[in-house]
Amino acid sequence: MSANDYGILVVEDDFRIADIHRAFIEQSEGFEVVAVARNGAEACEKMARHAAAIQLVLLDAYLPDVEGLELLWALRRDYVQVDIVMVTAAREVDTISEALRGGVFDYLIKPIEASRMQQMLARFRRERAALACRNEMSQAELDQVLSRAQPVDTGLASGRSLPKGIDRLTLRSVVEALKDARQPLAATQVAHAMGASRSTARRYLEFLVSVQVVDAELGYGDVGRPERRYRLQTDPNGWLEGL
Numbered sequence: 001m002s003a004n005d006y007g008i009l010v011v012e013d014d015f016r017i018a019d020i021h022r023a024f025i026e027q028s029e030g031f032e033v034v035a036v037a038r039n040g041a042e043a044c045e046k047m048a049r050h051a052a053a054i055q056l057v058l059l060d061a062y063l064p065d066v067e068g069l070e071l072l073w074a075l076r077r078d079y080v081q082v083d084i085v086m087v088t089a090a091r092e093v094d095t096i097s098e099a100l101r102g103g104v105f106d107y108l109i110k111p112i113e114a115s116r117m118q119q120m121l122a123r124f125r126r127e128r129a130a131l132a133c134r135n136e137m138s139q140a141e142l143d144q145v146l147s148r149a150q151p152v153d154t155g156l157a158s159g160r161s162l163p164k165g166i167d168r169l170t171l172r173s174v175v176e177a178l179k180d181a182r183q184p185l186a187a188t189q190v191a192h193a194m195g196a197s198r199s200t201a202r203r204y205l206e207f208l209v210s211v212q213v214v215d216a217e218l219g220y221g222d223v224g225r226p227e228r229r230y231r232l233q234t235d236p237n238g239w240l241e242g243l
Helices: 015-026 040-053 068-078 093-101 114-132 139-145 168-180 187-194 198-210
Strands: 006-011 031-037 056-059 083-088 106-109 214-220 226-232
Touching: 006 015, 006 040, 006 114, 015 031, 015 114, 031 040, 040 056, 040 068, 056 068, 068 083, 068 093, 093 106, 106 114, 114 139, 114 198, 168 187, 168 198, 168 226, 187 198, 187 226, 198 214, 198 226
Parallel strands: 006 031, 006 056, 056 083, 083 106
Antiparallel strands: 214 226
16 A cells, blocks of 8 residues: 555445445545455454554445444544545435534445546545645635535636646646547656656646546556546636636
8 A cells, every 4th residue: 555545444244345345446546445344343443453544434324233323423433533435325314414414524325336436536535635735724725625515617618717736737738648649548648748747647637537527447557557547538628728
């Protein structure tokens, strides 16, 4: 596990669903499943053992030895640094309401799609990064971080404003690299084409994914490790205007 990766604990009693969650997570760069727990007792034991390595818990509401909501409150009490996402078939409003009161980062209703899981993980990574690089925030910056429920803007309108850390000149370089390619590119390939670092290329690529201009898919590198590959999905010009 890389020092920059976010560790995840999957709490799911059905091993087949747990394997699906793991496969979805492995499609998102920067995340790794640290442990899988099949019940509440295992979840508590693995949290105690791997607390320093876990930043996110995927929690089912139906577990054989404890109610998922009861475990939610226990985790919230004992591990305040960890975010929790409910991934469950529970659709009852009472369950959803209590989970929201418990401060869940997101609530995913089974069966979930890979794109919805990746959307959640991308938002988690984006929010963690935004909070980690600042000691203070203005109201406008905080509103941007907390705008979870707002629909994603595809950026097709003229002159869309860009978030802090994203400039149009570099964004254009990323877009041009993708336009020139005949197949999806990894972040390292985009970085080489635009003459920038891999971390810079990936930051811009993930921004374009978040506004649905670029699509990310799972590919495999030279050593057989999975990596995200990117291709243009929609017209990016709305985000490039103003240069």
